[in-house]
Amino acid sequence: MTAGVRHNVSFETNNIVLIALVAILYSLFKMATVWRSQCAFARLFAGKTGQILNNATDLGTKLGPGSQSVISRKYSTYGTSPYITKIKEQYDYEIVKNPPEWAYVQRLLPFDTIPQVTPKESYPSGWVPPKEEAKSLPYFLARTKNHELPIYLNITYRGIRQITKIKRIEGDIWLLNDEIKQYLKEKNKRYVETRVHEVGRFIETKGDYVNDLVQWAHSKGF
């Protein structure tokens, strides 16, 4: 039963497609005839067929002598080639400094540096702004130039070794290390190994704790 129904439907659609095809073909044929006649008309009036460009269907635009000299031509010898003359400007223009429209151009120019964040009530992307009170802590986690937290996951050895890296630490890095260790231990119910690089100002933790550490950083206001 179902097969029969399907067949019926497809038959109808086939009909419609056929009709549409015929209509399109007819219109194309008509257009083609019109095009050809127009072309012949143009040739009749222009006289020199060689000067008509392929796409110059309307004869409104005239190609002046100034623009023609731009077209490169190969001369058989250097001696017979004409002297280079100043190319006639095809359009009249004047140079204006700082017009009122320049503001619209400036709007399109790329940023010189990455712009500051505009303060809002909430951010739909889930981005959390840093808080001011974080600066009174003995340690600090500076945001990157893209205003993101500098906490990254490094995966090596085909996914076997996962290391979470916290970069851009300022202030007391050892105190920060102790607090992170305590926090991760309480949260994950297990001891988490960390490694502190005092000169490079970063801490690495063994394991994927990116989300935990981001949560911790947000709770501290970084």
Added chain:
Amino acid sequence: MTSALISAIKRLHISVVPQVRVYSSNVAAAATASANNLSITKKDWAFQPQYTKPREVWIENLDTVEEQKLGLFELHPLVFAAPPRIDIINQNVVWQRKIRFVSWAHTKTRAEVRGGGRKPWPQKGLGRARHGSIRSPLFRGGGIAHGPRSGKTHFFMLPFHLRLHGLTTTLSAKLAQDDLHIVKDLELPTDDPEYLNELIEKRNWGPSVLLVDDTDLAPRNIIAASDTLGHINIMPVYGLNVYSMLKHDTLVLTLSAAEKIEERLLHWLHANTLKEQQPFKLNQV
């Protein structure tokens, strides 16, 4: 007599007018306090320091042998208080040495050593090892296999941010070691080299001094004074590099040079640098 009068008038002028920094074209100086001719400048950067406090330095002078403190100046911690990464400094020094180094060591291959076209002895029948040429690498006086060939460049490009952090960490290390001094300008009263020597000796600056100004043209007196002294060099801001900073014991920046360096480095630390990172990448598509 007249010069003494003029200098007296100048001194009067300075004491009357509170010192306003004329160099601050890019960033506005927030406050300028003037108490007995000491200008204390609180700076207002485009990118404010977040946690680490700005570094404070004295503005010194060069027009007397004795050091005079003309004012107090703030330096951005991102540029002048970066952690001392000697690994990055080393990478920069190696890069600066290698970027222009071309090895001209050259050896001849077996094809280039004279002779050796004839088979020294028959292949078989003598009980000796088979050889086809007396210039093969096995022979004494033969060609060298895989030897150095001249005109070998060691050019490579250090990643953009390593170059950037090389500058910041070297500047910071210099400042932390008291080897960075800020002067108002490079004006000297005389063009005598002895004056410059005496000044450096008196202020306990290192024997070698690198002076950095933000213009290409230094004042005449300092050029004449440092011309015969090989260990005192002048450099424009755009020539500042890690190698020269390490080569000289003391780095002396003019006020405008320090501001320019700070402004440029802060700009690149906060800009999208994808275009700068691109050109020398090896795995480009």
